[in-house]
Amino acid sequence: xxxxxxxxxxxxxxxxxxxxxxxxxxxxxxxxxxxxxxxxxxxxxxxxxxxxxxxxxxxxxxxxxxxxxxxxxxxxxxxxxxxxxxxxxxxxxxxxxxxxxxxxxxxxxxxxxxxxxxxxxxxxxxxxxxxxxxxxxxxxxxxxxxxxxxxxxxxxxxxxxxxxxxxxxxxxxxxxxxxxxxxxxxxxxxxxxxxxxxxxxxxxxxxxxxxxxxxxxxxxxxxxxxxxxxxxxxxxxxxxxxxxxxxxxxxxxxxxxxxxxxxxxxxxxxxxxxxxxxxxxxxxxxxxxxxxxxxxxxxxxxxxxx
Numbered sequence: 001x002x003x004x005x006x007x008x009x010x011x012x013x014x015x016x017x018x019x020x021x022x023x024x025x026x027x028x029x030x031x032x033x034x035x036x037x038x039x040x041x042x043x044x045x046x047x048x049x050x051x052x053x054x055x056x057x058x059x060x061x062x063x064x065x066x067x068x069x070x071x072x073x074x075x076x077x078x079x080x081x082x083x084x085x086x087x088x089x090x091x092x093x094x095x096x097x098x099x100x101x102x103x104x105x106x107x108x109x110x111x112x113x114x115x116x117x118x119x120x121x122x123x124x125x126x127x128x129x130x131x132x133x134x135x136x137x138x139x140x141x142x143x144x145x146x147x148x149x150x151x152x153x154x155x156x157x158x159x160x161x162x163x164x165x166x167x168x169x170x171x172x173x174x175x176x177x178x179x180x181x182x183x184x185x186x187x188x189x190x191x192x193x194x195x196x197x198x199x200x201x202x203x204x205x206x207x208x209x210x211x212x213x214x215x216x217x218x219x220x221x222x223x224x225x226x227x228x229x230x231x232x233x234x235x236x237x238x239x240x241x242x243x244x245x246x247x248x249x250x251x252x253x254x255x256x257x258x259x260x261x262x263x264x265x266x267x268x269x270x271x272x273x274x275x276x277x278x279x280x281x282x283x284x285x286x287x288x289x290x291x292x293x294x295x296x297x298x299x300x301x302x303x304x305x306x
Contacts, residue, residue, distance in 0.1 A: 062132035062142065065243060065266045073139040080280045082138055085129065086306040087150040087286040088298075089246075089271065090114075093159045096291070109291045115167055120295035121149060122171040130174055130204050131244045135267055138281060149302070151175040152269065152286060154208055154246055156183045161194045165203070174201075178208035178246035178269075181230040192237045199238040206244040207231050207265070215247050215256045223259045231263055244268070250286075257282045272305065 091107040093114045100108060109117070127145035134150060136142035151168065153160045156179045168175055177198055183189040190198075199205045209215075209226040218226060227245070234242045243266045247256075250271025257279050260268055268282040276283040287305050289298060 062130070062136040065132060065135050065139075068136065068139060074141070076278055076280055079138045080275060080277060082141070084285060084306045085134055085137070085144070085148050085150060086126075086302045087152060087269070087284065088289045088302075089269075089286040090151070090153045090160070090164065090289050091155055092157050093163045105291045106288060107291065109289060111163055113291065113294070114164065116295040117289065117293070117298050118167055118171065118173070120299055122173075124299065128168075128173040128175065131176060131206070131267060132204075134284070135281070138284075150286075152178060152206075152246065154178045154180075155212070156180050156189045156195075156208070158188050158190055158194075161190050161198065165198060165201075169201075174203050176204045176206055176244065178206040178244075179230075179234060180208045180210070180212050181233050182211040184233075195234075196237050196239075199240060204244065205234055205238050205240070205242065206246060206269075207234060207242050208246050209248055212248040214249060214251055216251050216253045218256070218259075223263070227260065227263050246286075252283065254278075 090109060093109050093111060095110045096105055096108060124147070126147045126149040129144060129148045129150055131150070133142070133144060133148075137144050151173065153164060153175060156177070160177060164175070177195070179190070179195055184195070185191050195205060207227065207230055210230045211226070213222070213226055215226075231242045241264065243264060245260055245265045245268040247268060247270055250269075250273065252268070252270055254276065257268075257276075260282060266281065267284060269284045269286050272285055272287050273283070275285060285306075287301060293301065
């Protein structure tokens with residue numbers, strides 16, 4: 001995860017790398033990825049048309065969470081017991097550079113590899129869903145498309161707009177972009193106009209704090225600075241209610257959950273940690289899609305992790 005431009009979080013980012021290595025599905029090594037890539041001969045074909053998802057996705061359009069009666073929402077045990085939907089977390093989509101560390105490459109997916117991964121998902125019959133669909137499924141048991149998957153992108157990197165979004169569009173895929181508002185308009189990050197364009201195109205914009213500060217360290221006004229104000233900013237940009245949150249570094253504590261609820265969040269996303277049995281909606285699991293993973297390795301990780 002790269003937050004090099006923001007001194008407030010640089011030290012936290014370095015410390016978090018050890019946490020990721022212990023809680024994530026173990027990434028393939030570079031050599032393993034190379035072996036997988038050579039054994040994975042995929043025929044060249046044209047991209048799946050967007051229409052391949054349209055009929056099924058339309059049939060599973062989800063209601064706004066606020067429209068679901070409180071009495072219809074399942075209890076925590078029922079929510080936890082439902083089969084988990086695979087959720088991938090991406091950061092940077094760009095080719096590796098000489099200065100990139102071995103650890104950083106987990107969070108940097110080379111462009112060709114990203115394209116292979118997304119093609120694999122489409123070829124394997126995966127259908128992308130968005131958070132309202134996931135919420136309705138978890139809380140009421142609402143039907144999802146066959147082989148549902150959620151694609152999420154953290155940190156507002158420009159290549160998510162210039163590289164990832166056009167690639168997803170080829171397959172009719174939608175995604176969730178968790179935006180860190182301090183980065184908006186800075187070099188190599190998305191602008192407000194680009195975030196709005198993604199939202200207008202049917203993707204979902206979620207909150208990822210102001211400057212990626214570790215939620216477990218919040219005190220006093222931090223909740224206003226890191227959650228409340230950024231949420232309002234994103235609502236002004238998109239013209240839509242912001243209801244979903246991704247914890248920086250995937251790190252959370254129980255004290256954070258009521259604070260997020262107070263500020264309009266209905267669900268929040270961690271990484272590959274255990275879910276909270278009391279508030280499973282605020283500890284929804286994701287796995288990082290490693291830059292080392294071939295399409296086959298990613299597929300295996302999805303199956304094994306969810």
